[in-house]
Amino acid sequence: MKTVRTAAQLLTMFDGDTQTITVSGAANRFGLTASASSRLLAALATSGIIQREPDRSYRPGPLAYRLGLLYHAHNRLSDRINDGARKVVDQTGRTCWVSVLTETNNMLISRFPGPRDQGFYVNPGNLLPANASAAGKALLARMSDTELRRLLTGKKLDAWTEKSKTDIEAVLADMAFIREHGWSIIIDELFVDTVSIGVAFASPKEATPMALSVSLHSASPDDIASGVQILTEVGCEIGSMIGDPFWSSRNSSADQASILAAVETYMAISAAP
Incomplete structure (x- = not known):
């Protein structure tokens, strides 16, 4: 399973600016040995999802093209989400x-960069603990408590900081907050002095x-509330387009005053020992 996950992460190196990857580039990005990187890329090339070029670099192959066509033909949600992400970047920076x-886990599949500092950097393809990430919690909240208990019981919930919530009851309490308000929030759970908010x-x-999420480094409650308001507006717009009942009554x-009150309430609860 780890090899499959690493292979999937290698594929996330391709984007609009990176149309070919090399053995050394993949090894450096993911901390692999040159031989391990070479074997993985060769295996992916054998499948047809990438292809080897004369200069020994690799580019997306015919299977990737076919899968991309199939994905876009049947997944209009991704188009709406990507449009929403661009709007969030435009309005928040x-x-x-x-x-x-x-x-x-919460897998990051796309990154839409903004000019404002977020205090950290992670690559698309990386996995974050769903119990301690804004997008992960927003996605978990779409499940019932019964489904969540079945999913989480017996699993090791990762803690990235001392604020990360690894107790199932604490996670379920956050689920109730998200279902009530429509958006998720984490405070210092992934990175210190960083707040993240998300919608699913x-x-x-x-x-x-x-899910969509943004992170705010050293942000004031007013800044957080402003970000929540923008995400909520985008959430309602996308939800209406795709017929998502979670958003239909929101x-x-x-x-912003009511959003700020909810943010401050959550911050007070989060700060409690």
């Missing part, structure tokens, strides 16, 4: 992430829910 849930979407016509123009 902050980097916006698109994520999906994989068991008890599920299309009745598609199997995989997706107010896209919630006033």
Whole structure:
């Protein structure tokens, strides 16, 4: 399973600016030996998902092209999510992430960079603990408590900081907050002095829910509330387009005062010993 995950992470190196990857580049990015990187890339090339060039670099192959066509033909949610991410970046100036849930982890699948400092950097393809990430919690909240207990019981919930929540009851308490307000928030759970907020979407016509999230470094409650308001507006817009019942009854123009009150309430609870 680890090899499959590493191979998937190698594929995330491809983007608009990186159209070919090399053995040494992949090894340096993911801390692999040159031989391990070479074997993985060769195996991926054998499958057709990448292909080897004369200069020994690799580019996406015919299988990747076929899968991409199939994905876009059947997944309109991703188009809406990506449009929403761009809107969030335009309005906040902050980097916006698109994520999906994989068991008890949150996988970052796309990064839309903004000009404002977020205090850290992680690569698309990386896995973050769903119990301690804004997007992960937003996605978990789309499940019932019964489903969540079944998923989390007996699993080791990772802690990235001393604020990370690894107790199932604490995670479920956050789920209730998210379902009430529509958005998730974490405070210092992944990175110190960093707040992240997220919203999640599920299309009745598609199997995989997706989430948007942004992080704010050394932010004031007013800054956080402003970010929440923008994410909520985008959430209502996307939710309406895809027929997501989670968003159908929510107010896209919630006033910032009520959002600020909810943020401050959560911050007070989070600060309690």
